[in-house]
Amino acid sequence: xxxxxxxxxxAFCCCFTxxxxxxxxxxxxxxxxxxxxxxxxxxPVALAKVATDPAMPGVSIVMPxxxxxxxxxxxxxxxxxxxxPRVEVIVVxxxxxxxxxxxxxxxxxxxxxxxxxxAGPIATEPVRAVYRSRREPRIVVVDKAPSGAxxxxxxxxxxxxxxxxxxxxxxxxxxxxxxxxRCMVEVSRxxxxxxxxxxxxxxxxxIVIDGSDIVERHVPGNYWVGCQLIEYLTAFLVARPGLxxxxxxxxxxxxxxxFRRDAVIDVDGYRHGHLGEDMDMCLRLQxxxxxxxxxxxxxxxxxxxxxTEFPSTREVLRRQRIxxxxxLRSIITDHGSMIGRRRYGTxxxxxxxxxxxxxxxxxxxxxxxxxxxxxxxxxxxxxPTGVLAVLLVTQLFGMITTMLGVTMMxxxxxxxxxxxxxxxxxxxxVAVNWGYRQLTLWWRIRSMFGGxxxxxxxxxxxxxxxxxxxxx
Amino acid sequence: xxxxxxxxxxxxxxxxxxxALAAYTLAARRRLELRAARDGQLWKRAYHLxxxxxxxxNVERNTxxxxxxxxxxxxxxxxxxxxxxxxxxQPDDVDAxxxxxxxxxxxxxxxxxxxxxxxxxxxxxVLELAEVLRLHDLFAAAAVMTRDDDPGVVRAACDxxxxxxxxxGLGVLIxxxxxxxxxxxxxxxxxxxxxxxxxxxxxxxxxxxxxxVPLLAQRAINESATFDAATVADAVSVLIGSLDxxxxxxxxxxxxxxxxxxESHPQAQLALxxxxxxxxxxxxxxxxxxxxxxxxxxxxxxxxxxxGDGSDAARIAAEILWTRDPLSRPAxxxxx
Numbered sequence: 146x147x148x149x150x151x152x153x154x155x156a157f158c159c160c161f162t163x164x165x166x167x168x169x170x171x172x173x174x175x176x177x178x179x180x181x182x183x184x185x186x187x188x189p190v191a192l193a194k195v196a197t198d199p200a201m202p203g204v205s206i207v208m209p210x211x212x213x214x215x216x217x218x219x220x221x222x223x224x225x226x227x228x229x230p231r232v233e234v235i236v237v238x239x240x241x242x243x244x245x246x247x248x249x250x251x252x253x254x255x256x257x258x259x260x261x262x263x264a265g266p267i268a269t270e271p272v273r274a275v276y277r278s279r280r281e282p283r284i285v286v287v288d289k290a291p292s293g294a295x296x297x298x299x300x301x302x303x304x305x306x307x308x309x310x311x312x313x314x315x316x317x318x319x320x321x322x323x324x325x326x327r328c329m330v331e332v333s334r335x336x337x338x339x340x341x342x343x344x345x346x347x348x349x350x351x352i353v354i355d356g357s358d359i360v361e362r363h364v365p366g367n368y369w370v371g372c373q374l375i376e377y378l379t380a381f382l383v384a385r386p387g388l389x390x391x392x393x394x395x396x397x398x399x400x401x402x403x404f405r406r407d408a409v410i411d412v413d414g415y416r417h418g419h420l421g422e423d424m425d426m427c428l429r430l431q432x433x434x435x436x437x438x439x440x441x442x443x444x445x446x447x448x449x450x451x452x453t454e455f456p457s458t459r460e461v462l463r464r465q466r467i468x469x470x471x472x473l474r475s476i477i478t479d480h481g482s483m484i485g486r487r488r489y490g491t492x493x494x495x496x497x498x499x500x501x502x503x504x505x506x507x508x509x510x511x512x513x514x515x516x517x518x519x520x521x522x523x524x525x526x527x528x529p530t531g532v533l534a535v536l537l538v539t540q541l542f543g544m545i546t547t548m549l550g551v552t553m554m555x556x557x558x559x560x561x562x563x564x565x566x567x568x569x570x571x572x573x574x575v576a577v578n579w580g581y582r583q584l585t586l587w588w589r590i591r592s593m594f595g596g597x598x599x600x601x602x603x604x605x606x607x608x609x610x611x612x613x614x615x616x617x
Numbered sequence: 618x619x620x621x622x623x624x625x626x627x628x629x630x631x632x633x634x635x636x637a638l639a640a641y642t643l644a645a646r647r648r649l650e651l652r653a654a655r656d657g658q659l660w661k662r663a664y665h666l667x668x669x670x671x672x673x674x675n676v677e678r679n680t681x682x683x684x685x686x687x688x689x690x691x692x693x694x695x696x697x698x699x700x701x702x703x704x705x706x707q708p709d710d711v712d713a714x715x716x717x718x719x720x721x722x723x724x725x726x727x728x729x730x731x732x733x734x735x736x737x738x739x740x741x742x743v744l745e746l747a748e749v750l751r752l753h754d755l756f757a758a759a760a761v762m763t764r765d766d767d768p769g770v771v772r773a774a775c776d777x778x779x780x781x782x783x784x785x786g787l788g789v790l791i792x793x794x795x796x797x798x799x800x801x802x803x804x805x806x807x808x809x810x811x812x813x814x815x816x817x818x819x820x821x822x823x824x825x826x827x828x829x830v831p832l833l834a835q836r837a838i839n840e841s842a843t844f845d846a847a848t849v850a851d852a853v854s855v856l857i858g859s860l861d862x863x864x865x866x867x868x869x870x871x872x873x874x875x876x877x878x879x880e881s882h883p884q885a886q887l888a889l890x891x892x893x894x895x896x897x898x899x900x901x902x903x904x905x906x907x908x909x910x911x912x913x914x915x916x917x918x919x920x921x922x923x924x925g926d927g928s929d930a931a932r933i934a935a936e937i938l939w940t941r942d943p944l945s946r947p948a949x950x951x952x953x
Contacts, residue, residue, distance in 0.1 A: 182738040187742075188742070189698055190698055190701045190702060190705065190742060191741075191742075191745060193701070193702045193706060194705060196705075197705050197706065200803070200807065334741070334768075334769040334772060335768050335769055336800045336866075337798045337864075338768070407865075528621075530621070531621045531624075534621055534624040534625055535624065537628050538628045538631065541628060541632055541635060544635055545635055545638060548635060548639060548642070549638070551642055552641065552642045552645070555642050555645055555649075556645045556646075559649065564646065564647075567642065567646050571642065
């Protein structure tokens, strides 16, 4: 009886893992059309219109910064170089211990514009001063008391934003020149419905920048970064466009997201102390609009690219993943009630539902399933070839989903164009399923049973510039 | 044993699919690189021609070259897109020679076929091209598209109509104003402003427009739709009505749209003066901000601020204006 029960359970776990991959393939099928519409080179007339139309709404780019002295100038320069006509850049120095503020003051010739400004519509830690540049009127720097959380810095930036749309991004990111314009094309087409827009994040570890331009893009050689790249391609080019097409987007990435400012203020901004603050914001915005009975859309624009430094060591990556999974737990606790409620539509049932099923329950089932198979193997209840066959089939399905992300990138977004880069990407899409995926699975399981909490710090390497690259 | 055998079969199939996907990815990369190289050259040539024509240089030779390039059906869209981008990026007024060249080419007929496609984005792209390149032959098709189910198509069609014939576009936008969407009010304001600045609300009809009139009339009968031209006064009336709309974004769009006509239409002046006393704080301050940009608006602000029951927004706006610009300070303000 025990043998039969274990066999049944192992078969269930195996089917569940395959179903997980099959769901991703279904999202991939849905996302194909969206990606075709958004493919590289398409929409040039709309882009030219958005970039030249003075009637387009302005965009405030909010960048909370904590100890970002190495990258903050590059990030700000890339934000200022956007081809969108009305852009304001707000850097929020969230009590950095390094020279982040001084670097900004020196580089952009800042002066104090306002000491102890009045509180904004969203409650934050006190703001010490607001700086403006003497030579670049589009820069605002907010110096505030440390809060230890990105949410507070983002809220402080949203408070001082003067445009109806805000881009919330990390201070260690580098945008393409048309990143904002590509998002705002969606706003120009449906200004009353669009609530939030997500772009795609890619690793800045192997790019070379020159001023405000990216002059070289390579597929990373580092194992951890390469595997993360494949994960991101699967998420941004397979899963999220598919979810967006059925109006079930549960997340707009905290690394880069465009939001309607009045809607963010209506929900009191980002929540303090929430480890999954980006997902929480996206879901609260949608709940708010659904409860008011307003039509809305959360859009994914896969070709809107933002480059960010990925963790390149095992330890930093482990901390990040544990934090993400804790954030997911809070999300399921706070928003699980959306599942099955007609009022919230597909975002409740499919969006939050798939988070619960595939991101929360899935890792547990997968790990327990492998453990049961190991026990059966040890007890002689399963043949080694049979276990190997199960392993191969589940891994092959996993490889198809990860490879689909590479295919989508090659065919539609076309960031990495050389044959060598595509071959290397295909290699990573296979490698990610052997070792990396199991390790992240283990970290997710461990995060359920305690361990380090909080944001932790990620050591920055900074961007490679053309000057340093040629010197090397 | 059978289940394991099934597993092997499934595994083999999945492995074959995996290899096929990898091969497809590499082949797709190669194909796209070749196409990008070919279209890239074409794009550069068309963009250059478009820039030259938009600036009125070498008109005859460039017109002939452009027609030759457009004549090929599979290249027409690339060429039209490159020319449209060149027009969009032209800092000065576009020379009429460019519009003549594209309207006399095979482009309108080739694009009208594309409007029949079910691909929403393709239809929007074609309507954008019609708007930018002023393709008058697509006027009737664009008018029909204003009744499309997709809001993006409706918006692109309205923008095209306003560009091709502002008075007719105004009529369509007034008909759509009941949808309570801010972009309609925004477009209405821009179209009204454009007609207002062209003088007396009368828009001269080009020959291209006349060609479409019978078709338009036929469609109007068949589809019970009216595409009558409207006057700026009609538009201003709709905008005034929108000041009390339930949607905040529509109210704000109405304030901005009326501000565009404030110098040419007493109705708009009256409406904005009244909006300074609105019960909605946001409308009051948005009105004050919009009025502060024009001379007439500033005088309305002064009157409202000077009146005993002047609104808070008008008072604050007037204070800011007088502080920044002493010349606009009313007589007696210094003494007081």
